[in-house]
Amino acid sequence: MAAQRRIDLVLGSVKRLLRIGATANLLNLLQKQYPADLAQIFGELSDRDREAAFSLLVERNGRLAMEAAAELGPEAGALLLASRPAEEIARLAPEIPSDDAAALIDHLPEELSEAVLQMMRPKESGVVENLLEYDEQTAGRIMNPNVFALSEDMTVGEAITELQSNRDVEMVFYLYVVDERRHLVGVVSLRRLLLVSPETPLKRIMTADLISVRVEMDQEEVARQVAAYNLLAIPVVDEENKLVGVITVDDVIDVIKDEATEDIYRLAGVASDEHAFTPARESFRKRLPWLGINLVTAFGAAAVIAIFEDTIEALPIVAVFMGVVASMGGNAGTQTLTVVVRGIALGELTWSNSRKALLKEVLVGIGNGVVLGALGAAVVWALPWGSPMLGLVLGLAMVINLFVAAATGTLIPLGLRAANIDPALASSVFITTMTDVFGFLSFLGLVALFAEYLVLA
């Protein structure tokens, strides 16, 4: 049975059991689910049902409830926790990996979050507080500080004994080896331990040439390395190369998804922390500035048209077609922008090969301009209220505007990247402003230039 259908069935039962108040059955059902499935189910319940189901679960199986909250993501998860008493959160937080706990606590209302940290046992709250000291979106923030490490003086047999006595460490597959001052010196895979005799010294079988990241590294770069080298986990070290944590591939997958969402959102002028069910008031507030910028640029484009008001008065038909030139430029520019921004994000496009990309985009832009300009010209020619000369002007303007679209769509994100600004911020709004302005300028400018032939035609 497909996972989605199973979840839909469970969701239906949860709703029904909540309605008839069959608490024991409901708890039974909830406890059989994976945390990720619970998160999805919670996500689809009404606010009231979600709170009721979560309350029940948190009292019976606190760990599973916390895991589900963590799977919901820090914002939505913290929203669920916010109605619970501080001491309960403080008691349950250590049940999940500290990076997840830190992210949840960080998103609680400030007073509650402070109360929780105060009530946690010093050792545990210390770990969470340490994590919260790293900047958001860095390796330090997403790492798990409870990293299992072996001493370089151990034998394979001692390492296995050590491993057997630490049963609750999160996902162990690489075993990191440290010296007496906890400097990272090597790595051994779990599998390798099985293949050699117990008295072999770890030093002899470990790989000393290993990939690690610094605590302050941007999470996007961490994700890129884990993905590029096909790693399951990457060790995190401080500035002295001391082992301070580990980032596992499941956290990296979350980062890759978040960064992709961020890119998609930025291109469209949406705040990166919005999602489908952000409350309307908050979405309204977050989208308004972006639309405000667009209002300004739209009036800017209108000002360009206003320059040619006399032309329009003399030849109102041009008002009908000027939008076609602008719209074609906007779409072609968005295509170029998207390919360039994604190319930068995936690391294919760098400053050193940018000239090649620009050349390509300009060629594509002019090619599309010529073909579509000719088509557009033919349509305008053929229309009862069109004319061959007006068609020619429209076609020419389209070639110019598609060239502008290609050039700005490539250069603006590359320039932002060179200035260390996220190229995705060169969102469609800027590109479409350029193509609106140049679309109106080229078309209306050409019309004004050839006005005598056009009015006569």
Place this chain on the structure above:
Amino acid sequence: MAAQRRIDLVLGSVKRLLRIGATANLLNLLQKQYPADLAQIFGELSDRDREAAFSLLVERNGRLAMEAAAELGPEAGALLLASRPAEEIARLAPEIPSDDAAALIDHLPEELSEAVLQMMRPKESGVVENLLEYDEQTAGRIMNPNVFALSEDMTVGEAITELQSNRDVEMVFYLYVVDERRHLVGVVSLRRLLLVSPETPLKRIMTADLISVRVEMDQEEVARQVAAYNLLAIPVVDEENKLVGVITVDDVIDVIKDEATEDIYRLAGVASDEHAFTPARESFRKRLPWLGINLVTAFGAAAVIAIFEDTIEALPIVAVFMGVVASMGGNAGTQTLTVVVRGIALGELTWSNSRKALLKEVLVGIGNGVVLGALGAAVVWALPWGSPMLGLVLGLAMVINLFVAAATGTLIPLGLRAANIDPALASSVFITTMTDVFGFLSFLGLVALFAEYLVLA
């Protein structure tokens, strides 16, 4: 040293060594790199340098060369291999995992790919050909068929011996357990083997309740499951629940990236297999149809304006402002569309909670419409060639158009999803067509309706 800087340094040396023809030094340097780094370096070399460096490497260290080609991705990797003789490719292909080999061979020119398959040893080409029989983008296509499985009758000690004699299986961390007819019956983690005595039967320590996927499942759904359940690998079974392969998390990361790229591209009307350095001719051909659709819709919007040609003739100033209403609608619609499409892709938004999403988006749209409409109205009122009545009309049209933007931006992707079509195909082109048409209709319609007050004003 940051990875990027290290790669840039190596890239510089590679270029220099190629120029002076220092083959031995160059090979030395290349052989020290990780496959992923080589792929990036190859990506940034000129076509001629890339071919030269690859030729050298393939003769000295065929396996590393193949790994680098695989890391480049099937299209670019196959392009590099295309100039090599078929027997060389046939000899080297078995050096990399069969799913990677299959993807590369599949992208070779048809004649070469057939020659390669014919020259491979029957067993090996059989594996590759079997993979190629599964549809693209399914679990079968990305799985590794060389999956290591243990018999359910084994003891832990026998399992470890078995593992020790199979040293070259790709990344083992979960050990799948099968019955005598190779039905998947359970899973044991490598770590668990270390924690129990050798005579324990596997049956006793294995987990029978495990997550698997069917060969024909869409790769996006596979990725979603691996990500949701934080798995390192997922077993693939056929319709009889027989174990036929395994998909590891590194392949899943590639799928997640590809699917994100596909979403970003589709929203912008770009073919999902385009990338920054797709040859200009091919990009031109791929983008043309999309821009062609836009040409048709742009003329459609122009036709709406043409209905109101008399109005524009009587009051040319409206031609200046009509684009503002359309542009605001286009941008607001793109915001809504992006949040909705991403929400569907991430599984947050489903049919059952879509009413809530629609309500939210409509509220946000009307809210933004009222605020920005009022602002726009004020600007038009204040302008020397504006008027309060024209401002009012503009503001009203903006509210109407932002409502249309919110409604279509939500309903079109949800409707496509319900019809089992990728919602990202509801790209900006369709939304901006709607907002252009309704922008012009509402603004020019209101102008025509209140014409007598406007001309007098």
